[in-house]
Amino acid sequence: MSRTFINDKDFYRNPEWVHASSEYVELSALAGYELRAFPKWAKKFAAPFLPSCRKLQSLFDHINSLLEPLKDKLHEQKLEVDPKNPLSFLNQKLEGQLDELGSTLIALCLVSYDGGGELFTHVLHSVWRNEQLINDLRSEIVNVVGDEGFNKNTLQNLVLMDSVLKEAQRMHPESVLQLQRIALEEVVLPDGLIIPKGTPLLVSGCHMIDASVWPDGDKFDGYRFFNLRQKADSSTRQASYNFTSTSKDHFGFGHGSQACPGRFFASYMQKILLCHVIMKYDVLVTIPEEGAWFQRGSTHVAHPGLKARVRRRKEEIQL
């Protein structure tokens, strides 16, 4: 994953970096949760006494020491942006002040690791309840990926899989409150409601999940966007049902100028992972009595009690 923003093989494949950055992302969710128990003014006093925050600080120091060789390489480079080198973009944005490289890279890890892992869990528990869907997905993979293997075209042509991903994200957005923004100027809505300048805003995504927009919206239908795409009367309309397209009715990746810039990469990654899992394994998922997910504050979380019995199968094609 880090390869998208750190294109230095010596670095992104370094097991120490992979381990430290993943552990940081995991632990920061826990630390954030624990810190919520304290009022804003008290957080900085409480943090040094919380084991999760102390561990985070030591991980952060370790991450910074791992970054030293990378910083040395960047110091030698010009502050020009090379389109093939995402690190050059960060270097320019930080104006060569590489003290903040650690926190910037960790912020990127946070936004990219977390959403991907959570979505993949929801995809797995959703598809493995429908044998027909698994069979259809396997046929699609054999037909589309079988001859050419993975490339941009074949990944785009996995349209049933695309529909499954979009549907899983519709039913399981990361949070039911999305599009976190601040009104930079006064906004008057068509119904006369005035949003004063400086107001922090969040938009409810509940309509993505219920039946007010999507028929049988509370049920997972892996074929939903595949069928809508088939019925669409124009290629623009077809494209609007792509997993990576955002709209006011489906903003799992956000919407507007700040919509997730990593969604195209995320889509390819989810598809490649799913191809491997679906072709190579038979899976029996056991859903806890309380359901496959639960709500924690505004976040929508996969239930940690989800269980899977996995058996290796012989894949029809070599991936």
Ligand code: HEM
């Ligand atoms: C399935 C995986 C992912 C999900 C569900 C997801 C979801 C989101 C959402 C909901 C937002 C907020 C958008 C808004 O407010 O309009 C966002 C922002 C962002 N995402 Fe993702 N994301 C994913 C993967 C990634 C990846 C792989 C990367 C980078 C490689 C990434 C980088 C970012 C960045 C940098 C932002 C901030 C954009 C801004 O504020 O301008 N995301 N993502």
